[in-house]
Amino acid sequence: MPTAREPRYLVIAGDLRRQIAAGEYGPGRLLPSESELSASYAASRVTVRKALAELKRDGVVDSRQGFGWYAVGPPLRQSLRELTTIERQIRAAGREPSREVLRFAVIPTPPRLADVLPTDRVLEIARVDRVDGQPFASATVWVRAELAAGVTPASLERRPLSDQLGTALGGATQTITAVLATGPDAQLLQVPRGAPLLRCERTTTDAAGRPVLRSEALYNPLLTEFVAELSPELEDGVRLVPP
Secondary structure, X not given: OOOOOOOHHHHHHHHHHHHHHOOOOOOOOEOOOHHHHHHHHOOOHHHHHHHHHHHHHOOOEEXXXXXXXXXXXXXXXXXXXXXXXXXXXXXXXXXXXXXXXXXXXXXXXXXXXXXXXXXXEEEEEEEXXXXXXXXXXXXEEEEXXXXXXXXXXXXXXXXXXXXOOOOOEEEEEEEEEEEEOOHHHHHHHOOOOOOEEEEEEEEEEEOOOXXXXXXXXXXXXXXXXXXXXXXXXXXXXXXXXXX
């Protein structure tokens, strides 16, 4: 006797499941839109949504406002308790970080940073950070030029910037907010324009409390989460500031 035909939505779900398992859509990577999937599989939007709902039920995909559907995977967890680099935390999780330097130059201190970094000239470094080849953050760092005399694009490939400065670091103040991706940000991070991003601003000081560097970064929230581990001795270390 002929067997019953598998419902079309299960066929589509099975094909997408195989693509995700094969790594065509890594953790946090966006799937084609519902309309694109509908055209690709010559199926109705209703059928495509049933297929995606099947995968969501199994924890394979999920959706988020401003992004659409994406493959589920463990996010990069960045601890707010330690003054360390995201690269070290990525490697500790068994994954491979990489970065592309987009801009590297000594410039006059931008006026908007004059109160943050009281120095005439700064080294400006703009970069894109990736994990397993996928961009998860774009960042710009400004560091007092006199402390970064030996820093080069090549040296940044070998050692974190913080290890190359002519002073020991003491602490940092970090502010995290949410913004919408502009055209250039969306292109760098491979997310839809207008998608919500995490914006992190950090001012790092030396052991004497003097500002050393300022960084401003945008993170894809599908790939990154910030974790604050609270304990009694840290009760004054994290402040919630109303918007």
